[in-house]
Structure formats: structure tokens, C-alpha cells
Amino acid sequence: MIPREFEYHAPTSIADALGLLDRFGDEAKLLAGGHSLLPMMKLRFAQPGHLIDLGKIGELKGIREEDGVLCIGAMTTENELIWSKLLQEKCPLLVEGAQLIADPQVRYRGTIGGDISHGDPGNDHPALMLALGASFVLKGSRGQRVVPAEGFFLGSYATLLEPGEIMTEIRIPIRQPKSGHCYSKLKRKIGDFATAAAAVAVRMNGRIVQDVAIALTNAGPCAMRARAAEDSLRGRAMDDASVAEAARLAMSICDPSADQRGDVEYKIAMSGEMTRRALRTACARAGH
């Protein structure tokens, strides 16, 4: 399988990449790790005339802590997330999520920014970002804006990212004490997308849920927060009854499409089960 012909560009700065984006407009596509875009180009679902490779731009790489916020360059790979001591200590939910993405070779290439900006409802980072309360730095030739993950995902392959913009950085607030996390993902095999998955970040006050975020992967046209489920848990003890109620409320917002991974009813049930498991594990990790 060979992609259609295109011109290849490998800028070494964000400014140069933005210049190329402005110059080629709709004809251009940004290349990050390439493990979504190149397969689509080989199948000719995507046929850009100009491919702008972000791989040589050093300023898009790296993980650092700044004023209580983790700043992750958009071209940081999944394996770099997994191996980051800083993230292991301060953002274990992101590490756990990255460990469940694709396979080792794909994780050497696949990037956090590519995964988020692609807008595929099967990608794992969108739900992780929603659960972590992340925000994204989007740069265009006329300046930059910082947008919250909440509201960024608009639908299948649709995000707030404008055609002339590049996602340059992901910002994640560092979790507070007494908090727990879990990404629970059901997949048929290594390398497959989620049949269903749930990301949970919880903060406990004794046995009582002080705050909780629940986000779902592949349960609809894009990743989404299970707001009613979260509301039902706040201020309550995490027990069989409250977890079952939260899972029921999470299932009520699911709108998955039937495919080889299962029919609609099965996928909704699995979203509920992943929510249940993630809540249980997150609560246990918070020390309760």
C-alpha cells in the first residue's frame, strides 16, 4: 500500500511549521508520530498534497514541571511518557493510560499531541485529558491560545484545533494529596482500540468522595465526561450502591457505534463495567 504523491517538509521550528501551514492551507497535513495519518494515507482515506513533519522540532519535545503544572511537549512519545520519572510520581494516570496504548513499536513513534489532535473517539488521551483537567496550547501565525480539554473534543475527528494551528503543549495540573486514579480499558488484543474504557481521578476525604472526574473512551462520537455520574458520587461514600448508581448514570450517556468489537448494548454495558472498575481501583489507590 503506497500513499498518493505529496511534497515532504521537515521544518525545525514552530514558526517555520506555521509558515508552511499558512502557505499550503487545506493542502497540508501535519505529521506527528504517523501511526494514524500514514495508515490513512496508505489507504488513501487521506491524500494531502503537502506533509509537514513535526519530528525535527526540538521545542515540541520534553516534560517539565512549572508552578504546579506539568508541561508536556506535544511531540513527546508514549514511551517517553511511560518512562518519565516525573510523570510516574506526579501523574500516574497518564502513565497508566499510555501503557495501554497500542504496542511497543507504536509507542516509540506515537505522540500525545498527535493522539489528542487527531480526534479519533477510540484514542485514549482525550478521556485521560478530560479526567486530568488538562489544557492545550494551540499556536497559530497570529498568536497562541490556551484551551481546556473540556470542550475541545467536538465529535468524530472534530476538535477546536483550527486548520492554521499546531498543538504545541499539554498542561496538566498536579494532583492533590489523598487522590487516586485509574484507567480501565477493555480491548480484544494488544494494539486494538478500546471496546470501552474509563478514566477516573478521585480525591477522598476519609470515606467520602470529595471530588471525582470520570471520562469515557469510545463510548460516543468523542471522549466525554460522565457529569451526572460524578455529581452522584460527590459527598457520598464510595460503596457498592454509589458505584452502581454512578455506572448506571455513565451508561445513560453512552452512544457507541456497533462494529467488530461488539453491538451497542454490549459496548454500553462494558462502559459501565469499566467505570465501575476504574472507580473501585482509584478509590483503593487513594487509600480507602
Add this chain to the structure above:
Amino acid sequence: MASKQTVSFTLNGVDVDVVVEPRELLIHTLRERLQHTGPHIGCETSHCGACTVDLNGMSVKSCTVLTVQCQDAKVLTIEGFEKGGVLHALQEGFTQQHGLQCGYCTPGMITRAYRLLEENPSPSEEEIRYWMAGNLCRCTGYQNIVKAVQYAANKMSPARTGT
């Protein structure tokens, strides 16, 4: 037609230059221009791992890398493992432990296992299975592949050789 580009990289320690269209995939450059047919074309969809090569210290599926992305890169394929008629510990391990039957996945398996052992010289069985999960084998059931990687890890470990 898109303009061709000259791409220079190191292949198993030897400098090579190729002139390619931007759309050419690394696996085709290796096999068809540079006659390195060890990396195999399996699924062409970045699932099977038969085309795995080592690129700048990372295991990658060369069906999902453009050759133009490899300017100044260091590329290692299965052809670079044997030295002066002596098999690499991994090649010996796959032979001794019967880590292959048809052999189609083996170049990718060994190239991937090489990077795994560079990063983690004494992996547990669980770690081997997790970090080798991007390579599919339809013959062996994986048991002997795990044993082959363990064999090589033992042989390569400094404690064992006393160095």
C-alpha cells in the same frame, strides 16, 4: 510527480544514500533499493511487526515510516547482527530454544528483542511478553520466543560471563 529527495543514513554501520519520492516507505527502500530483505512485509498496516527495524535506538515498524524521515538516522536490521561468522546471542537463542518455525516473524522479533535487552538487560517473563507484544508469531505460541529472549539475556549478562 513529487520531487525526489536524496536521503543519507547509516545502515548497519555503512553509509548509504538513496534517492526517493517522499511517499516511499522505509521497508521498500530497505528491501528493493538496498537489498536488505531481512525485514519482511507482513500486514502493511503496522500491526504484525515483521518489518521491525531499529531506527535511532527505537524499534519501529518500517511499513509506517517514510524513508525521507530517516535523514542522518542510524538504522539497524537483522543483517547487522551476525559478526564475522558468529551469531548474535539472540540469533543463537532463537536457534537453541526453537524460537521459530516458519521464520517469517523472526527478523522482526530479534530486532525488537535487541532493543528491549538494550533498555532492560534482565527482563522478567512478564516484561518480555509486554514489550514484545508488537510482534506477532503464528507458529510458536510465543513460549519458545520468550525462552529465546531469556537465553540471550542470560548469555549477554555481565554476571554470567564474569566481566
